[in-house]
Amino acid sequence: MKKSFIYGVALAFFSVVALAGISMADNGPADIHFDTKKPVVFPHAAHQARLECGICHHGKDDAGKQVAYSEGMAIAKCESCHNKDAGMPKKLSSLKGVGHAKCKTCHKETDKKLAKCGVCHPKKK
Numbered sequence: 001m002k003k004s005f006i007y008g009v010a011l012a013f014f015s016v017v018a019l020a021g022i023s024m025a026d027n028g029p030a031d032i033h034f035d036t037k038k039p040v041v042f043p044h045a046a047h048q049a050r051l052e053c054g055i056c057h058h059g060k061d062d063a064g065k066q067v068a069y070s071e072g073m074a075i076a077k078c079e080s081c082h083n084k085d086a087g088m089p090k091k092l093s094s095l096k097g098v099g100h101a102k103c104k105t106c107h108k109e110t111d112k113k114l115a116k117c118g119v120c121h122p123k124k125k
Ligand code: HEC
Pocket: 026, 027, 028, 029, 032, 042, 044, 047, 048, 051, 052, 053, 054, 055, 056, 057, 075, 076, 077, 078, 079
């Protein structure tokens, strides 16, 4: 009797977590296009398949310090924090800055060929 009650509570708990998980899961677009002077097509889903969200996503606290990613946290566009008016170090004060600091750094460390401009900035045809 007691055992089945505990089991029921546990089951209810896990169902709520599972439902919340389903309704909160937002992986964003599979491919992300940055249409700047140096456009980028970023295969988001392909990166998600092998990297933790927190490798790229994080937040900011009231003191302006970086907050590590946690499951279900709001994900904002990089430029909403990384812009020239946000008091960031220069290297981190633009989309280009963080794009290179985050994307190019990992590509370079993984394989120098992945750090060539054309990998992320496809040549216009
Ligand atoms: C390799 C880096 C990387 C990884 C890993 C990654 N993302 Fe992203 N994600 C990005 C970039 C870059 C953007 C575009 C941000 C922008 O437009 O400024 C983005 C955009 C998003 C957006 C849309 C935000 C918006 O307002 O447009 C969501 C939602 C999102 N990601 C969720 C996730 C989740 C959930 C995971 C883990 C399963 C994940 N991402 C893993 C880099 C990454």
